[in-house]
Amino acid sequence: MKIKRNLFSFISLMIVLAVALAGCGSSPNSDKTSGQNENGSSDKIIRMGYQKGNTINILKESGILEEKLKEKGYTVEWKEFVHGNAVVEGLVTKNIDFGHAADGAGIYAQAGNKPLVYVGADLPNPEGVGVLVHKDSGLTSIKDLKGKKIGVLQGGNHHYLAVLALEEAGISAEDVEWVYLNDAAQGRTAFETNKIDVLASYDPFLAGTEIDLETINLTEGKDYGYPNRTFYYTNEEFNQEHPELVELILAATDESDKWANENKPEVVKLVSKMLGIDEAIIAKAIERREYGVNKINEEIIAAQQKQADVYYELGLIPAKIDVAEYMPIN
Template identity: 30%
Template sequence: MTDLKQHSFRRIFLIAFSSLGFIVSACSQQTAVNVAANADSSSKTLSSNQTTTNTNVIRLAYQKGGIIPISRQRGELERQLVAQNIKVEWSGPFDRCATLLNALNGNRADIGGCGDIPSISGIAAGQPLCIGSVQRPKSDALGNAILVRGDSPIRKPADLIGKKVAVNQGGAGEYLLLKVLEKENIPKEKVQRVYLSPNDAAPALYQGSVDAWAVWEPYISVAQLEHQARRITTTHPAPTYGIMVVRGDAAKENPATVKAALTALSQDGEWLNQHSDAAAEFMVKELKVSDAVAKQATKNRGPESYVFPTTEDISNLQKTADWLLEQKIIPQRVDIAAAVCPL
């Protein structure tokens, strides 16, 4: 097992698209990950120089959208890991983080991409998961939004008082709604939360069963471009992390294989950050959405860069976990530092 550069924290991780990430360098076999220019100098880049002597298996779970299905299509991750005697198996697609985390919990997968809110919720519920790598929040990203129908009289968050808003329970949608209400000084009890999966929430909004929907990409672009929905929020008041969630036993029993997979995923993301058109093309193939939806969703989400968490990342995630506990969204406190994978 190799150390991350300037390794200064305790290990274990978590994961999504909610959403939509991208991975593996096509022009280099180096394992160092390029971290965004504004990342602090203590950031840990993903690296893995160790190869295995026996063939290992890593099972990657993916949602409809996100980094992992893009890697599956592109093929570079699989080629890179095969060269390290690691066989890749794919599990999915899953419709949301909750079902993906259940697959990890049930030993049907080893790594999956998810958001920080459902990941923390899963750990709080006792699922044997850890945090492998993280995608830092982007304050100006448009990857989350509260949507209403095009003909709705709702124009701003205050107009949600007395209305029904579809959210995924304990997930990114519920977190977004509560943070927006908090920012606008609207008591959360004055807005009714309706717990629905994205597949159920979309028709509920279009047909008028709910008044609004707190959701993420690519559902936002589908709703806007194909169903004339519109935003009543722009940027997120509390941007969230993306997480590569790891099955706890996989991280303990085969950390070198897990690290190699996380490194390859991050490299794929860095490559696709430089090839946004290719990222959109992969989304079209994966999700069967239009070119317009894919291009807008890719732009809204912004660059995808996964790194091993620093002490600052752990502190930020701890604040989120503590807030979730205060809001009674999770049943017990989560020690984020203890939840980082021992890689």
């Protein structure tokens, strides 16, 4: 009987301890955007991912988001990334809650079964990408590019534009020689030294090449049905648990964007300093775009689906995807 009583006492003690620990403990994956820290002060933090020079970077400098979140007891932690794929990885691993990256980054994430949510989009910026040739090259239209070397960053927005332009001219993507570059600087060097015949690029590097070299933009002023949008993304958990904060961030970004449209000279100085690129180049890139936030809608989904389908046809992603699965309509 003594053994049974001791066993019963031991089990009872373990149950009490388990209940106590459950009451004071927390999951290692608990949401950092809620609760209080051990000192009793607010620990409600929104983690924002950005790249230098993009719209969230302008939002960061404006202070608008901090002001709006302060009323709700939140603070902001800004995390800088070198490119959009790194922003997406930060979202997938839940190191950030909200981020901004290009259209291709979302497609690659979904193709790799990496969960995230598209929550908004920038306004179209079709003039922010282009296909350049040297003015003295003798190439005067996209139809002249058959058999030529075209330099791109594989899977970039400018790569996609070049494919659409070739298709419209009746040229298959297999009828040109693609030269895949590591970065925009390498592309500029390859083009300047005639190691490639054609350079597809994106702002502000497109603008820089246009200003510094004698070029013809073969796609300028032409509509290939490509809006060239960048997107606002969240991780799944943040979007599910804090839809009101997602809306607040998008509203703050749109407010910041409206300020940017009305104060482009100031934005030029700001972005020029961020990127270390001459103001004349940044001014050319900024003057041909309009800032603003759109909610996800059927038109935006259709354009992104078309791009995903082309990526599959080019072998850039391993299987077809349905982008609507990641793009709920707001």
